[in-house]
Amino acid sequence: NAGVTQTPKFQVLKTGQSMTLQCAQDMNHEYMSWYRQDPGMGLRLIHYSVGAGITDQGEVPNGYNVSRSTTEDFPLRLLSAAPSQTSVYFCASSSDRAHGYTFGSGTRLTVV
Amino acid sequence: AQSVTQLGSHVSVSEGALVLLRCNYSSSVPPYLFWYVQYPNQGLQLLLKYTSAATLVKGINGFEAEFKKSETSFHLTKPSAHMSDAAEYFCAVSPGTASKLTFGTGTRLQVTL
Numbered sequence: 001n002a003g004v005t006q007t008p009k010f011q012v013l014k015t016g017q018s019m020t021l022q023c024a025q026d027m028n029h030e031y032m033s034w035y036r037q038d039p040g041m042g043l044r045l046i047h048y049s050v051g052a053g054i055t056d057q058g059e060v061p062n063g064y065n066v067s068r069s070t071t072e073d074f075p076l077r078l079l080s081a082a083p084s085q086t087s088v089y090f091c092a093s094s095s096d097r098a099h100g101y102t103f104g105s106g107t108r109l110t111v112v
Numbered sequence: 113a114q115s116v117t118q119l120g121s122h123v124s125v126s127e128g129a130l131v132l133l134r135c136n137y138s139s140s141v142p143p144y145l146f147w148y149v150q151y152p153n154q155g156l157q158l159l160l161k162y163t164s165a166a167t168l169v170k171g172i173n174g175f176e177a178e179f180k181k182s183e184t185s186f187h188l189t190k191p192s193a194h195m196s197d198a199a200e201y202f203c204a205v206s207p208g209t210a211s212k213l214t215f216g217t218g219t220r221l222q223v224t225l
Contacts (some may be wrong), residue, residue: 004155031211040121042202042217043156050211058212090155097211098163100146103155 002026006091006104013081013111021076021107023091031094032074033101034066036087043090049074061104081111114139118216126224130174131190133219135203138184144149144206145186145212147177151199159201163188173197197225 007022025032033048045058047066055066061097063085065077074093078085092101119134137143144163145164148156160171167179173196186203203216 033213037216040217043215044210045214059151059214065141092213094154094211098144098161100148100158100161103148103157103214105155 004091004093004102005090006107009105011107011109013078014084015054015081015111017081019078019081019094021078021089021091021109023074023076023104025070025091025093025102026072027069027075027093027095027102029093029095029102030071031097031101032068033065033092034064034074034076035090035092036060036085037090037106038087046076046089078109083111085109086111114143114207114214115201116214118201118218118219120186122203122220122222124222124224125193127195128192129144130149131188131193131197131221133188133201133203133221135177135186135188135216137186137203137205138206139205141207145177145179146173146204146206147186147188148202148204148215149173149199150202159188167198174201193221195221195223197221202215207209209219 004025030051034046049055049068056110091104094101115126115138117136130221146161147159170176
């Protein structure tokens with residue numbers, strides 16, 4: 001059972017480049033979320049989804065897009081990378097709000 | 113809107129001493145509350161959760177937390193710290209009808225000999 005898989009683990013981008021962070025879960029979870037983690041700021045919600053075809057914005061959505069075409073996958077797209085998007089990104093999934101979320105191991109992104 | 117405040121960004125305890133990590137929450141509806149632990153260069157792991165059943169919740173690795181509605185608190189404790197407990201700990205709240213999880217800014221626990 002792989003849980004939540006994030007790829008890549010590390011990425012360096014140049015300002016203005018675009019890329020997609022991949023997230024896949026094999027637990028048939030309906031809820032999925034993307035967070036970014038910055039020192040001293042905890043984890044902040046970027047976008048979340050309550051099921052295939054349904055997404056919504058979180059606390060810091062600007063500069064990011066998501067889609068949820070299947071239950072398993074929830075990719076995060078950076079449209080035009082900026083140095084302010086340098087961060088560690090975590091994807092998480094849950095079957096039920098009461099069970100809490102299962103987190104992936106993260107993607108460390110550096111924008112130069 | 114919900115929010116979480118974790119008092120103390122760094123806490124240092126001696127091995128064998130009591131661990132107390134503080135968390136206060138704000139929620140307009142009855143919340144679900146969680147504590148997560150993050151070891152260096154890893155993702156977050158669920159320690160324990162409160163979901164409106166027993167107010168004293170026991171989790172993994174000997175940790176427990178008590179939900180106190182009157183104090184809007186959910187402090188994390190462990191009677192005796194171990195070196196392996198050194199990590200960053202996050203408190204999180206999910207309001208009664210939403211699927212979003214809001215995190216505190218984290219507390220880094222250092223355990224010394």
